[in-house]
Every structure is written in C-alpha cells, then in structure tokens.
Ligand SMILES: N[C@@H](Cc1ccccc1)C(=O)O
Ligand SMILES: CCCCCC(=O)O
Ligand SMILES: [Zn+2]
C-alpha cells in the first residue's frame with residue numbers, strides 16, 4: 379500500500395542514496411559518486427571529485443556566494459557506512475524498505491546518508507526559490523569516516539584543494555535524540571588509538587622464564603584498566619556527567635603469540651582511548667610512558683591515531699556562526715541540547731585547523747540506532763530535517 383511519501387522526490391533521492399552498498403570493508407565508491415554527480419547536476423551546481431589518498435575520494439558540490447571572498451560554509455557528510463549482520467535485519471539493509479507508516483529501514487538511515495541527502499534537497503529548495511547567499515556553500519561527501527585514519531577528510535584537509543575552499547565554518551554529523559531536544563555537538567574528546575607492544579624472552583612454555591612479554595602486557599593492561607575503573611567511578615558517582623566528560627579506555631584487541639606452548643617474543647594490547655577535554659595531553663602521555671618503564675624493557679607505544687587537544691567550538695556571541703545557527707533554530711522553536719560528543723567525527727579534522735564546527739543531525743523523537751540492526755528513520759523526520767537545513771544554511775551563509 380503506497381504511503382503518502384512513496385512519490386516524494388526528496389524521499390526517493392534519500393532511498394536511492396541508501397541503496398548504494400558503501401559498506402566496509404573494501405568500499406567501491408564509484409557508483410555512489412556518479413549518483414552524487416547527478417544530484418549536483420540536478421541542482422545546476424558543479425561537482426569535483428578529489429582523491430587525497432588512494433581510494434579515499436571526496437566529492438564537493440559548490441554554490442558560489444554573492445561575496446565569494448568571504449570564508450565559505452562546508453556542509454560535510456560521509457558516504458561510508460558500517461557493516462551489517464544481515465540475518466538480524468527485518469528488511470534487507472540496503473533495500474531502503476519503507477513501511478506504510480513511512481519508516482525507512484537501511485544502514486546509513488541515521489549515520490549518516492540522511493544528512494547528505496538533506497543537504498542536497500535543502501539546496502534544491504533554496505535554488506528553486508531563486509535565493510542567493512552571501513557566502514559560498516560547499517557540500518562535501520567524504521569516504522572512510524568509519525574506519526581508522528587515514529580517511530577521506532583527514533587527508534583532504536591537508537591538500538591545497540581544501541585550502542582553496544577557504545572554509546570558515548563546518549557542519550557535520552550529530553546524532554538522533556529520543557526526546558524533543560535536538561543534539562548539537564560543539565566538541566569531541568581526543569582520539570588516541572594505541573597499541574602497546576611488549577617484547578620479551580621467548581622460549582618453551584613449560585619454563586619459568588624471566589622478562590617475558592606476558593608479564594609486561596599484564597602490567598600495562600592492569601594500569602590502563604585501573605584508570606578505566608577510576609573514570610567509570612567518576613561517571614557513576616556524578617549524575618551531571620555524561621560519558622563525553624570523562625576519559626574512556628577500552629581494551630579492544632589482544633594480538634601476538636604463535637603457539638600455545640611457546641612463550642612469544644611479543645604481545646600487543648590495543649586500546650581505544652578518548653581523552654576528556656580537561657586532560658593535559660603531555661601529562662597523560664608521560665604517565666603512559668612511565669608505566670612502560672615500570673613494566674620492563676622493550677615495551678613501546680605505537681599510536682594508530684593520536685589527536686591533539688581539540689579546541690571546542692565557541693557557543694557564544696564571539697562565534698557569529700553559532701549566533702546565526704541558534705537564531706535560526708530558535709525561530710523554528712527547536713529545543714537544542716549542546717553536548718561534547720563521546721565518539722569522534724570528521725569535525726575533529728576541521729577543529730584541529732581552528733575551523734569552528736558543529737555536529738548536528740536533525741533527528742529528534744528518534745530512537746538512536748546508529749551502527750545497530752534495523753537502523754531506520756521516518757520519512758516525516760527526514761523531510762522536516764530538510765526544512766530545518768533550509769533555514770540553518772541560509773542563516774549560516776548570510777553571516778556578515
Ligand atoms: N566515528 C568513529 C571515528 C573513528 C573511527 C576509527 C577510529 C577512531 C575514530 C568513532 O568515533 O569511533
Ligand atoms: C553520530 C556520530 C557517530 C560517531 C561517528 C560515526 O560513527 O560515524
Ligand atoms: Zn558511524
């Protein structure tokens with residue numbers, strides 16, 4: 379039975395976008411990029427595809443402003459989505475099935491193909507009205523956000539092509555909210571993806587050898603997990619705190635060893651550490667290094683990612699983009715909740731350059747389902763989000 383959204387062009391664009399299986403691992407973005415080029419063409423906008431690193435494409439659609447020398451507005455989203463456990467889905471995760479009540483089921487429905495599609499159809503509405511905007515608006519679609527750096531954005535921000543965009547402010551993903559409030563992320567914790575490599579004496583598993591990798595990795599794991607317990611205690615004991623306010627440590631990989639009766643020459647424990655904004659990075663690193671000395675010789679820290687301390691985006695009158703954003707959402711009677719985001723998004727690469735960035739996905743009264751089975755979004759919420767972006771983008775692009 380057709381729903382009232384069955385023939386809505388914006389909903390159909392969204393569902394078409396969801397059907398491209400840009401799912402890890404080993405994503406081929408080609409067909410998705412062709413779709414986005416067609417979207418740009420339908421807006422009458424130029425689209426350029428950059429490849430800041432092999433197989434890490436970035437597509438940028440650009441709408442020149444009337445004052446093109448002003449710093450531009452970047453509307454970013456990632457094209458990639460996390461893997462699925464197909465058997466646990468009530469509809470195929472890349473079919474973009476829509477229920478009679480308008481619920482659209484697909485991987486990426488919330489994280490974050492909705493946002494990329496909403497940007498496009500917000501611009502479509504603005505251009506159809508003959509609107510002109512002061513500042514140039516770039517709509518970027520990046521790759522591999524969901525996997526460890528290097529990813530599309532981390533490499534793109536290093537290029538001259540990115541610098542040529544002259545970005546003054548950026549919007550990227552936020553998260554759904556089950557309440558009436560819309561979440562707005564103004565900061566993120568620093569990502570430290572850490573491998574602790576412990577080397578030691580190798581030999582027969584029946585002996586009591588000294589200086590083994592096992593004793594050292596145990597020491598390091600104990601120290602990191604004791605730290606985790608302290609931070610968890612802080613969180614559990616203070617109801618005002620959210621997980622984004624403390625430092626989280628998770629043991630995520632244990633690797634090494636070749637055979638159960640052979641004492642290995644190395645063992646590695648990998649940790650996903652997210653440093654709270656209040657942490658002094660030098661002191662934290664000194665503490666880690668002190669622990670490696672206490673654990674014994676041959677213990678090294680190998681960072682897959684080690685973000686610097688990130689300046690949060692100012693939420694006061696010193697930031698005219700925030701004033702514009704808040705004025706637009708106030709006018710729409712939107713109830714905002716500003717938070718430090720517990721996870722990481724590509725906004726971190728803009729903030730590292732000193733570019734103010736907000737994480738915002740216009741989904742309230744929506745259960746948080748990112749990375750979960752049966753990820754979904756209602757057509758009504760999707761369409762409402764387009765109208766929110768129409769006002770927000772206008773306000774941002776007309777900041778004097
Ligand atoms: N969104 C991802 C980004 C990321 C991927 C891989 C490593 C670190 C960060 C996260 O917060 O986890
Ligand atoms: C909504 C943001 C989630 C964290 C970044 C990601 O998983 O893409
Ligand atoms: Zn994600």
Ligand SMILES: [Zn+2]
Pocket residue numbers: 456489490523551
């Ligand atoms: Zn995401």
